[in-house]
Amino acid sequence: MSEAEKKRFLEGVEEKKVVKEHHLPPLERAEKGVVMRFAPNPNGPPTLGSARGIIVNSEYVRMYGGKFILRFDDTDPRTKRPMIEAYDWYLEDCEWLDAKPDEVVYASKRISMYYDYLMKLLEMGKAYPCFCSQAEFKKYRDSGQECPHRNTAVEDSLEIWEKMLEGVYQEGEVAVRIKTDMRHKDPAIRDWVAFRIIYASHPVVGDAYHVYPTLDFESAIEDHVLGITHILRGKDLMDSERRQRYIYQYFGWEYPITKLWGKVSIFEFGKLSTSQLRKEVEAGRYRGWDDVRLPTIKAFRRRGFRPEAIRKFFLSLGVSENDVSVSLKNLYAENRKLVDSEANRYFFVADPVKIVIEDLEEVREVKIPLKPGSDVFRTLKGEQEVYITSSDWNRFEKGEIFRLKEFCNVEVVGEGRIGKVRFVSWEMGEVKKGKNIIHWVPVSEAIKCMVEGVDRDCEGYAERNAVSDIGKVVQFERFAFCRIEEMDTVLKCIYTHP
């Protein structure tokens, strides 16, 4: 190998390492640091989808240095009404995901600032109050014509605006539009609404306002005021940029660098909107917001996932503009890598069958490593009556020999719900490795155990040693990784992943 080849070989190896660490693609003009934001509407709890925004934005800030801002875009107290509890949930989940925001902004608390900027636009003649109904305006938009209100004189505009704030008008009677270009080739851009009247109490600011900005206006102003340098937003908000650029142009501001990404759908959860989720949870179809079956961060926390696994999972998805549909199996794989070496092993027998060992020579104390290769042991009583899972029991034929792991070998002599087996020997010898070695729980030491699962819940018996790992993720051998939640009358566990 020549020197040059060696060098290239080495460089090649390094490049591969970079990919493995899930580095994000570089950002344009980010050398001096970045200011980025994640801007949810807290109308429900953070979900896996939110996690992507939190993680990728914060990761870029980590890469380049700068500031990560959490901004609540909560400017619609009716259609997308915020949930007061959700504000704190976002804060908690950001921290848990190792993305504590440097600054937290509530749009609803800054509404008067948006008024100030709007007033300037009205004075410049770049915005106007419009009395068209939605349907009427649609006609103008579709045909590319200007509506009659577009040419309202500045003084009149300001006067109408004042009256709006005073509460003279009804909801839907008047709205303020930003002038763009009624002949813009994309109808979605034509004179969009910046403020509308909503007489509904807001969870944060109550009845302080009834003239609310739309997302496009609020976001445009905030991104400038906060000094946002780079925006990551969903493809669905692509037109927002085109709309908002008009405001930047009017004020002579520089628009942040934007990057679009496609939407993620998680194979196992399908398409679930926050509003949809909220309806179902409030209808009582789930145990709560942290139900294992839900794609909320709360649920993943409760299941015992490591934040680092979730970070890696989303970082590996990158920031492409394609819509992606990805399986949770990838997340499981990431989490398993972190949890596998630390989780203690225990026996949990789901759907139990009691078996009686005839001719058992003696009751023995059985020692089993807490985890593979460990020299710390747990002990189980090797006694005559034990539970095994029915799926194991059912596959054995009469006369077949199997091994109760680390205990003894037995031979099947009977059939049915209470199984009869006969003691054969202590040592492994006669049992083939693998398949016929099964887990078990001694009847006298069994504790009732419930595992709240994704597809179904499982009931059975766990060895009592598991009680010492409350709060931790353990592996129930030949079952799954689970987090032990609490012990009351039964041991309550949550399914983590296979």
Added chain:
RNA sequence: GCUCCGGUGGUGUAGCCCGGCCAAUCAUUCCGGCCUUUCGAGCCGGCGACCCGGGUUCAAAUCCCGGCCGGAGCACCA
């Protein structure tokens, strides 16, 4: 209908801007084998992709045109 954006193995992803070193990267899934007194994991091996058609070029995953498929916006929602 109008406007816009995408399309690389089963699933994600790199490469595309600046064409050749791409008989295409990495991860995950799946299938074999080894190892292991569980299952993952680990190790070894395997299957498997540039949407289609033209064009430009000595050379196209990469550039251009057309088509097809998918997604989004056209809300006084975010």
